[in-house]
Amino acid sequence: MxxxxxxxxxxxxxxxxxxxxxxxxxxxxxxxxxxxxxxxxxxxxxxxxxxxxxxxxxxxxxxxxxxxxxxxxxxxxxxxxxxxxxxxxxxxxxxxxxxxxxxxxxxxxxxxxxxxxxxxxxxxxxxxxxxxxxxxxxxxxxxxxxxxxxxxxxxxxxxxxxxxxxxxxxxxxxxxxxxxxxxxxxxxxxxxxxxxxxxxxxxxxxxxxxxxxxxxxxxxxxxxxxxxxxxxxxxxxxxxxxxxxxxxxxxxxxxxRKTPWLAGETCDWQQPALVRKAVTWLARLVEKPILKLLDEDYNENGLSELLAESEGQAYAINIRVFNELQHTITGWPGGKPDADDTLRPERAAPFPKRVLIFSPHPDDDVISMGGTLLRLVDQGHEVHVAYQTSGNIAVFDEEVVRFAEFVADYDELFRFDDQPAENLYQRVADFLKTKEPGQVDSAEVQQIKGLIRRGEAKSALRHAGLDPDTRAHFQELPFYETGRVRKKPLGEEDIRLTVELLEKLRPHQIFAAGDLSDPHGTHRVCLAAIMQAVQRLHAQETDWLTDCRVWLYRGAWQEWDVDQIEMAVPLSPQELTRKRRAIFKHQSQKDRPLFPGADQREFWQRAEARNRTTARLYDQLGLPEYEGIEAFVQWDFQGASEA
Missing domain, CATH: 3.40.50.1360 (Rossmann fold)
Structure with missing residues (x-):
């Protein structure tokens, strides 16, 4: 082939x-x-x-x-x-x-x-x-x-x-x-x-x-x-x-890279990751569960060398890869207390853990890993969410008018000073009436849009059972705050703010957006800020970091391939519904987000489709069937620093 x-x-x-x-x-x-x-x-x-x-x-x-x-x-x-x-x-x-x-x-x-x-x-x-x-x-x-x-x-x-x-x-x-x-x-x-x-x-x-x-x-x-x-x-x-x-x-x-065994490349079949990639590819190609793959499936589809490495025994390869995939599945993303964690993706101790979830925009946490977030909270972990940017450019202008009008009406009913809020409403309304397409918003409009998204993020955290006053951290990294789609490059202040938050919380677990497909590039810059901050702390031999793991999720744009997944968190129908309701708290992004990208579906629809597709892949490979799965890959920051 x-x-x-x-x-x-x-x-x-x-x-x-x-x-x-x-x-x-x-x-x-x-x-x-x-x-x-x-x-x-x-x-x-x-x-x-x-x-x-x-x-x-x-x-x-x-x-x-x-x-x-x-x-x-x-x-x-x-x-x-x-x-x-x-x-x-x-x-x-x-x-x-x-x-x-x-x-x-x-x-x-x-x-x-x-x-x-x-x-x-x-x-x-x-x-x-x-x-x-x-x-x-x-x-x-x-x-x-x-x-x-x-x-x-x-x-x-x-x-x-x-x-x-x-x-x-x-x-x-x-x-x-x-x-x-x-x-x-x-x-x-x-x-x-x-x-x-x-x-x-x-x-x-x-x-x-x-x-x-x-x-x-x-x-x-x-x-x-x-x-x-x-x-x-x-x-x-x-x-x-x-x-x-x-x-x-x-x-x-x-x-x-995708199928080196078919491209004439020399394959090192001693690498478990390569074997896993090949076997999951083969199972999907011939449409069989992993444990049903036969010698002829390997031989007829370019994997005879892999078969020879296992002395011609397909089942030995099958069972090894099947077990590896099975061990990625866990209902305890923060680790199961008092359990043998030898084959689990997360360690049992300490429990409960202090968890820090980085969310590039104010809704990426619930869109990308909302089910896992809910599990972590339900299982008693100390969960914090850091919203790296304000997300203020992704709000429709009419939302600003609506909120400014609310402030003016509220002020009229409950005035506590001599500066009526209707002045704010009039300034905002006048600006937006004459605003040209693509024009940078006034400082007041930017602030209101940022507050809208901040309020939605807080509402989603309350839905998850978290107190936003103590568990939400709004970083507003400077690279983002230009009021324009085009942002500044990552700067020292962005990294410093990230280091400060990490030092303040000293988490046992970090979750970060690891995808590069975000069309605006914000996820890429936010990930770079985290990686550089963690590597800086690692170089300083920060003690708490030796007991910390970093897990990468992907956002609304793409999911990890099944052979890459190192932690798969299954979601029940009820958990998927709870996740959807958390996403719905971000009403400024509901029905029609301002920046939908190439996919015109709403974010909750994309998230559910992605979770269900991942679950279906696990099912097709012969693993347990779930309503949905959220997937994560671990970032080895110690190995990355040494390299």
Missing amino acids: PTAAPRVPVRTFPDSELASAQVARELADFIRERAAAGQTAVVGLATGSSPTRVYEELVRLHQQEGLSFQNVVSFNLDEYYPMAPDSLQSYVRFMHEYLFDHVDIRPENIHIPDGTVLPEQVADYCRDYEAQIVAAGGIDWQLLGIGRTGHIGFNEPGSGSGSRTRLITLDHITRTDAASDFYGEENVPRRALTMGVGTILEARHVVLLAWGEGKAAVVKRLVEGEPTDTVPATYLQHHPAVQVVLDEAAAAELSP
Whole structure:
């Protein structure tokens, strides 16, 4: 059973930080080489979340290591149309905020498609943009991202390999993915200016970046699929000098990682994790419970070497993997007191435990692990929840008017001072009446939105049986508090605040959001804050940390694969209902969340579907049948620090 071979060179890094830093260094080396030869470096640049860390590293290299951009000529890939250059969502603004305002590039060397060109002038403008690239000598080094539709630049499905700079209509999926930047899909422009696929293919060197689980499927099509205009990025397979740079999550679906036994890779069958991955894959492929897999199932599906390692006895492999999966299941996520914990995912002592759940947004705790949270509380543990951000941008404006009106009406009935709250209501109402799509909220509106989400989080904790006055910790990490979808990079203050909370509570268990598919990137930054804080404390040989375990959950966007799961917490129908009611306490996110991402279902629907799907997978593999399962993976911070 052969698998597709990679059609483009791929480099995979442990995370996007390391990958971005390496790409930035390589681009910096190229710029320096050209400067040393007295030549310009013509660079094609991309926007979006993928290249931001590359730009941050380039800025650092300029400011701290003397990298000059005096010889750089840049051409950006695309721009929304119409789009004023000073708009929050404009790529002109993006490039200046992330790169150009912080380096010494000559203003006349910057080229970004103009979203203000009159419609009747667009065709001529696009031809002129192509001519400017030619006049500069062509693009030497092109940086790309990739969209879920497979677009590069804004070359949507249907774009030909010879296409040139032009005005295009954006795909629905692309507009959905951009909705968070524009505070709603209805505000996303329907068109954009973009370099063509043919223009990109003429660059002498191309580097494409992709991060996170959400890009894994389209990366597989790019790397292993046939070239097709339905996935324009696949045309890069024809380029003689292209590299695809990935983090582990984006590479997860590639054959050498997903099914290395089919890709001609050398497999170390002494690794239990690899055996478990292979056996669960095989069981799902042949649609059998693990304990019913036969020798011929292994032999006929590329796993004969694994079978040989076990002296040709399929059942020996089956029973080992079955037991491993069975031992992940526990109804005691905080550990069962006075029980033999040898084969349990969590230790029995101490009991009760002090548990700290980190929630990136004010509802991730109940959406992602609400059933486990309820179990921990019911079983007597001291549970704390840290809400890392205010979530204030994810509230509809009409909610603010409703709450401001409530305050004004309350003040009229129960006035205690000489400053009527109706002034607040009038200011808020006046601001929102004239607010432009994508405009940053006033400070008062941001505060009200934050209070709405804080009140909902408190309500959900009360539903779980917790006192929010003592068990809720609202961190409001500074990186998030910009009032915009685009956030600041993780900073020292974010890490310091996280360290302080950890030192204050000294938990025996930490739960954190471990997914990278959050479309706004907030989960990724929040996880980085936790990891850096924990590693800092570990380096200081903090005593309480030696008796602490860190468990990672995933959010509304994706679940752990069954072979990765290290703790599976089963949910009964009643517990799933209780979890749903906790999610319902977040009424500003109910019916229609402001930032739904690509999945249009409500968060509670996604959560229940994910929990039921995980339970169904366990059932199909021959394990007990449950209504739902919440899944966790342990982060070995001690091993990570040593590495």
